[in-house]
Amino acid sequence: MNSNIPTNTAELDFRARYELADDEIDLRELFAAIWSGKLLISAITGLFAIAAVAFALYLPNVYKSEALLAPVSAEKGGGLAALAGQFGGLASLAGINLGGGSADNTAMAIEVMKSRQFINHFIDKHELLVPLMAAKGWDAGANALELDSDIYDAETQTWLREPNPPRGTKPSSQEAYEAFTELMSVEQDKQTGLIKVSIEHYSPHLAQKWVSWLVDEINQVMKQRELGEAQRSISYLEQQLAQTRIAEMQSVLYQLIEEQAKTVMFAEVRDEYVFKTVDAAVVPELKAKPARALICVLGTLLGGMLGVMLVLIRHFARKG
Incomplete structure (x- = not known):
């Protein structure tokens, strides 16, 4: 029995050496x-x-232009919030809801800038459909945008692309919105609160123009919204003032009208209503992409x- 043990051990050692070899x-x-x-x-x-x-x-060069913006502090909301705390009970007697504060205009403006309605209006207003949907490159020597002749005929100003139902020959507003949102970026730094608006395009000049137009347009849109709301509020408050005979309520209404008048004045005198430009957009000299060296390295590694x-x-x- 003992004579078999070394034999089995030697056999195991041999097998281990054989498998390793x-x-x-x-x-x-x-x-x-x-x-x-x-x-x-x-x-x-x-x-x-x-x-x-x-x-x-x-791959054609793509250029990126960006602007750095700072939110404009809205002083008009503070007065209404103070009045809400001081006269909220009296105002409720007349059926007026003052609320507890004002909405975040900065967050609202950012979401409006990304919205379908705003972007489609922006594209139509500045006639951006052709450079947005038919561009294929940029001729730096001639400083001219190169258009894809299979998509758009610049001489006759007609769209030539093959329709793909439900989308037709001419790009729809939904297509334009999707294409524009791929080029546009709106980001807010959580620490500083600063907003960076950027556009990527084949033409560095168009990228700079579009960013500048976006900043101007959002300020105008938010200004018109605030003006409309303030004017409607003043009209309503004046109607309530004519109907009440309570001295305390009249005092509240007069102060509310005064605050809304401040809102109107604030909107009328400031062009940069929501965003103030810290660093304006410039025409970029260097491309943002493509990263040609990286493409070559990755292609070579993939082939290997x-x-x-x-x-x-x-x-x-x-x-x-």
Whole structure:
């Protein structure tokens, strides 16, 4: 019985050494297979590298222009909030709800700027549909936008693209909105509160213009909204004032009218109603993308990995 133990132990040691040697042989075989297929790997890697370079050179430059904005502090909300705390009970007797404070105009303005209605109105107002949907590049020498002749004929000013129901030959407002939101970015820094508005486009001049127009447009839109609300509030408060004979309520109404009049004055005298420009948009001199060097490196690596994979697959297929 004892004589069998060393025999089994020796057998186990032999098997372990054999499996280790077999693994080493497989590893050597793997490298040998890769080395024997080095020409195929080099050919595939070179082909992918050339294709990556060609693709990187084919992509047009895209330029990014951005503006840095600061929220304008709305002083008009403070007066109404103070009046709400002081005269809220009396005002409720006349059916007037003063509320507890004012809405965040900055957050509202950012969401309005991203909204479908605002962007579609912006595109129609400045006639941006053609440079938005038909552009394919920018001629730096002529400082002119290059249009895709398969999509739009600049001479006859007609759309030529193939309709794809439910979308027709001319891009719809939904298509324009989707395309514009891909180019536009509106971000607010949570720490500083500053807002960065940016546009990416083939033309650096158009990118700068569009950012400047966006800032002006959102200030005008928010100003008109506030003016309309303030004027409607004044009209309503004047009607309530004519109907009440309570001296305390008349005092509240007069102060509310005064606060709304301040809102109207504030809107009338300031062009930068919601956002004040800290750093205006400029015409960018350098492209934002594409990253051609990165495209070439990734294309070459992809070709090398694919070449190694094909060589190993061929080797094990023949071996099997």
